[in-house]
Amino acid sequence: MIDENVLQPLHTEPAYKLAARTMRERILNGDIKVGEVLPSELALADLLQVNRSTVREAIRLLEENGIVSRKPGGKKLFVSIPKSTDLSGPITGAMILQKVTLNELFRTMHVLEPAIARDAALYASPEQIAALEANLAQTEAQAGDDAMLSELDIAFHNLMSEACNNRAILLSRQPISELFYPAFDAVMKRLNAGERMLAAHRHIVDAIRARDPKTAEDWMRRHIEDFRRGYELANLDIDLPIARLPRSGTED
Amino acid sequence: MIDENVLQPLHTEPAYKLAARTMRERILNGDIKVGEVLPSELALADLLQVNRSTVREAIRLLEENGIVSRKPGGKKLFVSIPKSTDLSGPITGAMILQKVTLNELFRTMHVLEPAIARDAALYASPEQIAALEANLAQTEAQAGDDAMLSELDIAFHNLMSEACNNRAILLSRQPISELFYPAFDAVMKRLNAGERMLAAHRHIVDAIRARDPKTAEDWMRRHIEDFRRGYELANLDIDLPIARLPRSGTED
DNA sequence: CATATTATTCTGTCCGACCATATTCACGTT
DNA sequence: AACGTGAATATGGTCGGACAGAATAATATG
Numbered sequence: 317m318i319d320e321n322v323l324q325p326l327h328t329e330p331a332y333k334l335a336a337r338t339m340r341e342r343i344l345n346g347d348i349k350v351g352e353v354l355p356s357e358l359a360l361a362d363l364l365q366v367n368r369s370t371v372r373e374a375i376r377l378l379e380e381n382g383i384v385s386r387k388p389g390g391k392k393l394f395v396s397i398p399k400s401t402d403l404s405g406p407i408t409g410a411m412i413l414q415k416v417t418l419n420e421l422f423r424t425m426h427v428l429e430p431a432i433a434r435d436a437a438l439y440a441s442p443e444q445i446a447a448l449e450a451n452l453a454q455t456e457a458q459a460g461d462d463a464m465l466s467e468l469d470i471a472f473h474n475l476m477s478e479a480c481n482n483r484a485i486l487l488s489r490q491p492i493s494e495l496f497y498p499a500f501d502a503v504m505k506r507l508n509a510g511e512r513m514l515a516a517h518r519h520i521v522d523a524i525r526a527r528d529p530k531t532a533e534d535w536m537r538r539h540i541e542d543f544r545r546g547y548e549l550a551n552l553d554i555d556l557p558i559a560r561l562p563r564s565g566t567e568d
Numbered sequence: 569m570i571d572e573n574v575l576q577p578l579h580t581e582p583a584y585k586l587a588a589r590t591m592r593e594r595i596l597n598g599d600i601k602v603g604e605v606l607p608s609e610l611a612l613a614d615l616l617q618v619n620r621s622t623v624r625e626a627i628r629l630l631e632e633n634g635i636v637s638r639k640p641g642g643k644k645l646f647v648s649i650p651k652s653t654d655l656s657g658p659i660t661g662a663m664i665l666q667k668v669t670l671n672e673l674f675r676t677m678h679v680l681e682p683a684i685a686r687d688a689a690l691y692a693s694p695e696q697i698a699a700l701e702a703n704l705a706q707t708e709a710q711a712g713d714d715a716m717l718s719e720l721d722i723a724f725h726n727l728m729s730e731a732c733n734n735r736a737i738l739l740s741r742q743p744i745s746e747l748f749y750p751a752f753d754a755v756m757k758r759l760n761a762g763e764r765m766l767a768a769h770r771h772i773v774d775a776i777r778a779r780d781p782k783t784a785e786d787w788m789r790r791h792i793e794d795f796r797r798g799y800e801l802a803n804l805d806i807d808l809p810i811a812r813l814p815r816s817g818t819e820d
Numbered sequence: 821c822a823t824a825t826t827a828t829t830c831t832g833t834c835c836g837a838c839c840a841t842a843t844t845c846a847c848g849t850t
Numbered sequence: 851a852a853c854g855t856g857a858a859t860a861t862g863g864t865c866g867g868a869c870a871g872a873a874t875a876a877t878a879t880g
Contacts, residue, residue: 330863332628344664356830367865369621372831376584376628381658383665391830391873398662406633406658407739410650412596413635420736423687427737431679484672485679487659488740582832608861619834624862643842643861 331366335374338364343383343395354384354393400490407491415557418499418547421492422554426540428489429473433520433536435480437529444479448521451475455517459510466504470497472517476536479524495558503543506550512542587616587626595635595647606636606645656743663747667809670751670799673744674806678792680741681725685772685788687732689781696731700773703727707769711762718756722749724769728788731776747810755795758802764794 329337339360342348354360357375361368375393378384382402384393411421436444451472458464470493477489503509516539523532547554581589594600606612609627613620627645630636634650663673688696703724710716722745729741755761768791775784799806 332863340661344661350665358830369624369866370864372621373625373628373863376625377632380629380632381661383658383661386831389873397665398658403659403662406635406650407655409592409596409633409635410655410739411736413602413649414735416735420734423734424736424740427679427683435675482672482675483666483668484663484676484744487662488676488744492736492740584832610861621835622833625832638862641842645862 332370332373333377335360335364335366335370336377339374339378340381340383343378348395350395350397352395354395400487403487404491404494408495411491411495412558416495417555418496418558419554421495421499421558422540422544424492425489425496426537426544428485428492429476429540430533430537432477432480432482432485432489433524434529434533435482435485436476437524437527437532439481440479440524441481444475444481445521445525447475448472448479448524452514452517452521455510455514459514462504462510463501465510465513466497466501469500469504469513469517476520498559499547499552500543502552503546503550507546509542509546513539516542583618584622584625585629587612587618587622588629590616591626591630592633592635595630600647602647602649604647606647652739652742655739656746659743660747663743664810668747669807670748670810671806673747673751673810674792674796676744677741677748678789678796680737680744681728681792682785682789684729684732684734684737684741685776686781686785687734687737688728689776689779689784691733692731692776693733696727696733697773697777699727700724700731700776704766704769704773707762707766711766714756714762715753717762717765718749718753721752721756721765721769728772750811751799751804752795754804755798755802759798761794761798765791768794 339348339354348354355363357368357371360375361371364371375384380402382398383396385396386393440448451468455465455468455472458468473493477486477493480486516535519535520532520539523529523535544554591600591606600606607615609620609623612627613623616623627636632654634654635648636645637648638645692700703720707717707720707724710720725745729738729745732738768787771787772784772791775781775787796806
């Protein structure tokens with residue numbers, strides 16, 4: 317009798333996974349470039365020598381990653397760069413299932429945001445600075461409307477993260493930012509933080525325009541810590557797990 | 569003729585997406601708890617009033633997110649917490665497609681790692697510290713073997729990120745860390761950085777054991793900056809886009 | 821050459837079937 | 851009663867085919 321251990325596992329990967337892996341490989345390697353159209357399901361089935369059902373399941377996997385997609389109301393399948401919503405969804409899901417606390421999110425933001433502000437002061441383009449100023453102007457105009465202020469605050473920080481011109485930090489921050497939304501709302505609703513917020517934002521943008529990273533960073537840190545104080549003042553428990561956020565669609 | 573605009577869009581979401589969304593909702597809401605078994609495909613098809621094929625495609629979507637999975641060699645579908653590999657894969661893919669530069673990754677790590685070291689000094693458990701020490705001991709033993717040193721360096725930083733007890737930062741860091749691997753290898757192979765690396769690691773662990781966040785943070789920053797200097801010394805271009813990493817499986 | 825019309829392709833969904841294996845369960849042994 | 855064991859069953863993976871409706875390509879029409 318031969319040794320049973322030599323021929324044991326041979327973990328046969330399901331065909332649909334293999335197909336997906338193959339296609340993903342091709343795409344990431346650059347064999348198929350972004351923007352190109354993929355063959356039809358039937359053609360792919362023929363190429364990969366599997367049934368159309370199998371191809372469809374493979375496509376679902378890639379589709380979920382956002383590396384292939386269809387134009388709205390279109391049939392053709394394009395290779396595409398994943399939208400940030402494609403990526404943050406799964407992560408926020410994971411964080412919810414892990415019952416990550418707001419405190420953990422906060423500690424992360426407490427690190428990221430000041431760094432982002434600093435880099436924004438260093439690398440922001442004139443257009444990006446203009447966008448920040450526009451946000452500031454809107455915030456001034458909307459003083460009083462809690463919901464709108466919260467919205468604008470979120471937008472401000474998103475603009476900042478874009479202005480730092482670092483896609484790695486952008487992608488890292490996105491899911492955390494999204495999970496922060498409810499907390500922002502809550503604080504904004506209970507405290508009249510509009511004034512303080514506006515002041516901080518203004519100082520930050522001023523520093524960025526002046527290309528003064530240190531000041532931008534410091535003000536942002538202050539701003540973030542301010543949020544935490546507000547959260548505690550509002551009598552909310554920062555050590556509670558974050559919850560499911562039923563929020564209207566904020567696109568990429 | 570009635571106005572055509574009143575009844576126009578009604579963007580019918582494909583059934584498989586709707587099914588997936590429904591199930592995901594149920595899971596994230598906690599209606600179905602982690603660890604529970606889902607009904608069979610046929611049963612689900614019956615419940616959702618769609619064909620099995622449709623259910624299967626829906627499952628693929630959830631499966632890709634890692635919120636449902638099967639035990640190896642098992643048929644039953646469990647609700648599960650996504651493994652970090654499930655999450656970082658898509659992100660690294662997106663970064664590759666976006667041609668993110670190593671410099672962007674570096675700037676991000678330059679922020680994250682010192683913060684992680686600080687928090688590790690504050691929050692690391694005795695077991696986590698022990699794990700770090702073990703890593704240190706191995707590193708001492710393996711001095712000379714480039715590949716192994718690189719491996720141990722990566723492991724060290726992963727341990728650190730766990731030791732900071734912040735799952736948000738952990739998830740954020742993971743994909744970036746993975747994309748760093750080739751760079752680590754490259755530096756380690758060309759420079760004899762083993763000594764410097766070990767020294768830095770030792771200082772960091774010492775600081776963590778002493779619950780000295782400031783020192784831990786500072787040494788980590790120095791360590792990270794050292795890497796960058798090494799990268800440049802090795803005559804590698806940090807502004808090049810990162811590439812596809814053909815690396816053996818490092819599990820969750 | 822632009823536009824309206826027709827023909828064709830393709831996706832979304834469904835049905836039914838088969839194989840191999842995981843799972844369940846009843847049975848007999850200790 | 852606890853425990854392997856083997857038969858019976860349920861289930862997942864894959865395949866083939868079918869069909870409606872929408873998108874795309876081809877063609878004709880002004």
